[in-house]
Amino acid sequence: MSQKIPGFSTLAIHAGAKPDPATGARITPIYQTTGYVFDDADHAASLFGLKAFGNIYTRIMNPTQAVLEERIAALEGGTAALATASGHSAQHLIFHTIMRPGENFVAARKLYGGSINQFGHAFQNYGWEVRWGDVNDVSTFESQIDDKTRAIFIESLANPGGEFVDIEAIGNIARKHGLPLIVDNTLATPYLVRPLEHGADIIVHSLTKFIGGHGNSMGGMIVDGGTFDWSKSGNYPMLSEPRPEYGGVVLHETFGNFAFAIACRVLGLRDIGPAISPFNAFQILTGCETLPLRMQRHCDNAITVAGWLSNHPKVAWVSYPGLAGDKNHALQKRYSPRGAGAVFTFGLKGGYEAGVKLVEGLELFSHLANLGDTRSLVIHPASTTHRQLTDEQKIAAGAGPDTVRLSIGIEDSNDIVADLEQALAKV
């Protein structure tokens, strides 16, 4: 006996979204409310004590947000999910749930610059130590694991260089050492890569990027893969020990394979507070319905643009794994056969100055600090997203001084190429 699992495009539209039972509204309403009426004192006590399913307060849960959570959990193949105000706050809640002061985790050195800052600076104030590993030499992850290590963190498709990571190889190390593998799947989205199928245990997203897709709403998401045994080692007491916040409930024992998502909500979101706005959840839900169509178009446009750039006489190099000669092409074919994503970097023979001139000469591309928008975007990482890093860190992160990052939109590819052509002519 087995049930047919619907296809990705069907899930992208339907998962989590039944008609509103009171009104028949087919589109998920924006439940713009802070609180929810209880039947009586016993009902309220059941909800506060986690004994009944239901809504209490929008800092902890909201019905619009809940549809978005079930939608992304279904698209990733996870057991449950938790939406947050941003991808950064999602990461904050994940590490709050698994780390105590004096413990450490190993993270890929090539990450979104904001994550490098969060891990390297903000987390230090909590006594959570990050150790940097090189995804091209997975032994650098294993060699840094000790008895205080609690997790491994990577991006499936690394920002800003657009490089695919060997998730299975790093997942094997995590499993060998009894650690959860956390994967930021923002740049790939589950349309291209589903890391839970390759050994990940927890997925994190900035929904602000391709999943929302229209550059209009911030949001983050934690997806629980339901794969990790939180009780085995005794190193994750938020899940395996009686919680005084809830009168002694043991979350892993009570909620089984979705206990991590519950812990992030009822211990992390409840007490730290980065709730997503119901309006943002609604906007992101609408965007999510067209994720498969948009993501394919993003990829199709990106390979066209990357191929054109790689033949341009003023271009020194293009780092796009979709190109046949790219060092990352084999990993792309293995992990992301539908396409190589829409974010990549290139350098101009004229170096830093030419890069700045190019960015200033573009008319269709917008010069701003986001990616994964319908619009084509351009940024110079060394002076913006990766500005706080040292020169050495910038180069290690794939954001050297000559590097220009593009996020290719879903406009007509001829127009995207034409804009680059006219701007390159002025360099």
Place this chain on the structure above:
Amino acid sequence: MRHIHPMNHDSYDDSYISGILDGVKTIAMAGASANDVRPSYFVMKYLLNKGFSVIPVNPGQAGGQILGQDVCAKLSDIPVAIDMVDVFRNSSAIPGIVDEVLALDPLPKVVWMQLGVRHDEAAVRLEEKGIQVVMNRCPKIEYGRLSGEIGWTGVNSGVLSSKRPVMRQGFQSFGIRQK
């Protein structure tokens, strides 16, 4: 004795689970706890709120009450016919429970073993007597999943539907659609 095909207990169709939850009224909960943070207490409270009659079974609590319900020492002490036995005991206790179940007259329709509990030989013994078996599942989670309530907590229910959820009395309470 009727011949049956071996049941697959690795995964269950939603229709199998909803048929059970729609069909049973009286549930004996073996291993019920009076401790209000134990999973069995959560489940018993939830099932009572959904209109099931739940009889707690626990020799250590016999003669007392849990959630206002009289506690029996063993299944054979229950004075009414029961539709389902929900087992909150570990796998090693299952053969003894099955002996108790098969001595009941009338037999229950369903034996349900909680998350983490699985005993395939015991399941075969029960199924040979026409008793439906569910293992390694929680009736609260399954009820919440099939009614849609569990989605409020961001859980992937695996259920897609363009039909109206079934509303029960009071706020924030859904029921399971009749198949």
